[in-house]
Amino acid sequence: FRIKGGLIKGSIYGSAANANSYGYKQMILTGGHVKGWIAGGGNGTSSNGGVTTGSTYIYVGGNCRVDSEGSNTKINSSLGGQVFGSGSGIDGTTNWGQMLYGTNVVVADNAYIERNVFGGGNFGWTEETANIYLTGDKMSVGGVYGGANQNKGDNVQVFMTGGTVRDGLYGGSNVEGVVGGNVTMQINGGQVGTLSNPANIHGGGYGNSTTVSGNVNMTIGEGISANDWVKVYGNVYGGSALGTVGGNAAITMNKGEINGNLFGGALGNDTYAAQVNGNVVVTVNGGKVTGAVFGCNDANGTPKGMVSVTVNGTDATTLDGSGNKVYALQGVYGGGNLAHYNPTTATNGYPKVVVNNCLTSIRDVYGGGNAAAVPQTDVAIYGGDIGRVFAGGNGISGTPANVGYQNKLEPTTANSYGNGTAIAKIYGGTIGQVFGGSNAHGVIRNNVSVTIDKSQSTANPKCDMIVGEVYGGGNMAESKAASVIIGCTGTLTESHSTHSESIGVSLEGIGSVFGGANQANVTGDITVNINSGIVANVFGGNNQTGAISGSIKVNIEKTSESEDCGWYVGNVFGGGNLAQYSGDPAVNIFNGEVSGNVYGGGKGDANDHSKGQVTGNPTVIIGDNTEGHESYVATVSGDVYGGGDAGNVVGTPVVNVVNKCNTCLLYTS
Secondary structure, three states: OEEOOOEEOOOEEOOOOOOOEEOOEEEEEOOOEEOOOEEOOOOOOOOOOOOEEOOEEEEEOOOOEEOOOOOOOOEOOEOOOOEEOOOOOOOOOOOOOOEOOOEEEEEOOOOEEEEEEEOOOOOOOEOOOEEEEEOOOOOEEEEEEOOOOEOOEOOEEEEEEEEEEOOOEEOOOOOEEEEOOOEEEEEEEEEEOOOOOOOOEEOOOEOOEEEEOOOEEEEEOOOOOOOOOEEEOOOEEOOOEOOEEOOOEEEEEOOOEEOOOEEOOOEOOOOOOEEEOOOEEEEEOOOEEEEEEEOOOOOOEEEOOOEEEEEOOOOOOEEOOOOOEEOOEEEEEOOOOOOOOOOOOOOOOOEEEEEOOOOOEEEEEEOOOOOOOEOOOEEEEOOOEEEEEEOOOOOEOOEOOOEOEOOOOOOOHHHEOOOOOEEEEEOOEEEEEEEOOOOOOOOEOOOEEEEEOHHHOOOOOOOOEEEEEEEOOOOOOOEEOEEEEEOOOOOOOHHHHHOHHHEOOOEOEEEEEEOOOOEOOEEOOEEEEEOOEEEEEEEOOOOOEOOEEOOEEEEEEOOOOOOOOOEEEEEEEOOOOOOOEEOOOEEEEEEEEEOOOEEOOOOOEOOEOOOOOEEOOOEEEEOOOOOOOOOOOEEEOOOEEOOOOOOOEEOOOEEEEOOOOOOOOEEOO
16 A cells, blocks of 8 residues: 555554464555554554564655654554564564564655664564665664564665664664574665764664674675765674674675774673674775774673774875874774673684775774783784884773783783784884884783784785884883894885985885884893894884883894895994883894994983983894805994993993994994
């Protein structure tokens, strides 16, 4: 039947009041005002019968309104202002309202629905696929659920190309119910939520008693070059709100704007842990997220399988009124926000973060979580315009982002899980800072590795390598000592030697390499290997502050003659920049030319010689007479100091020249 106008104070249902029904039910509403509810199946006036052997098609478009005008008086079992693909149903213990075949609900044009749209019913449900189509620029609906309000469902498909969803979009059921199949969501246009009333998108359901047994596959944006895209005021989740997704959760973002965060995982709360029992895969090919992209959960709960976050592209970086960069993604995390990642197998289940594309725009990239733990990390950067990269996590006051420890303020062996390693591999990109550790708060339990090497990039074309600073440790968070390996960074030009201050800023190469942290403690032995590349300054120790409880070894050993790799080493320091160090730093110039000076100590401050101080006996060795290295030639074009630049050395420096030092001057202090 068709309804083109008029006022209907009650409800509309395609099947019987309390009897079984058969056949295809088609209901087309292009006008009028329905104060009750609309159901493709039966009403729900009896506990017996009420099964519809058939399928439904409900079209609510034109200027039709389904609006109870705020009434909380139920018509039988359901409130007005709602649309049900199947029958309304009477309660969750009967089959009244059941549809044996699929349901189809279309909300289009200028239609207005006060409350919710369900692929199933209130207590009714469908045994086959529920399809929901949301289209029309001025269409407006409260909430959308692929399943039922308080019952189960089968497969779900949600297609959105226009209109506004005011109160949230869910692939699963609302209060309770198991969607036994898979959920597919294609969100290519329209708007979810508003600035004053944010609303979320979930691949799963809403409620701790809701489950999607199968997989969730969500696509945001038809393609990276699409003319229309969705705008979300709220968060996007691959999982549920408080409930469970039994299979995998995959989100692909091609185009769109999320004014919030994107989570591959789910949303829990203090009472209920939301789970994704399978793997989580997040892929960003384009678009903008004003918050961050997370591989794992928001609050409480975890994916139980593997987690991967891959960013292949975004909207472009822009500039604000002050000339500061505004990135398309404010953050990318392999882990969660406030919920630590606890996979079934912690030694194999760990987040992997990959960033591709020279123009990808991200402010901060983290291998770990925000204020949440992960078992270990693996970050690979092939390109992008990126502010900072951390192999570890972020961490906030009172809640660390540990790697290899469950979130406890005092990490102990009993709290450990996974391998506890943190790995950052930089193969290209314009990056402000790279850290082997975490940002503000969080411990890395095991080995830290930072590798910078453009030659290992599989990108075609390879992205320029312009990196401001590289740290083996963290920013303000303590960590284990790192192994820092610098390989190819790009082709050397005349400008590198005449404008070395531009290295890592506008010229390919790295501005400064620090074996330690920026302003944090480091535990263990630091090793810095410069095997190739273009580096303006090399420091074995920390930058600003922080103690290192272990040895420092800096090795300058050119191993590549490739022009694509480049070779330029400015100044080399065994100690730190302004940070002090107690120990015996060792600087070895085995092979290759150092264009600046070599110092066994730190850089320091001309106005305060305690800054950059080394308390110990620095050793500087120029040359290598090891068997098999007969072709090695170590050259220092500047001067060699056993001590520091402006920083004190409290100890006895040693300088040992194995090979000719070219025209350099040697100073043992």
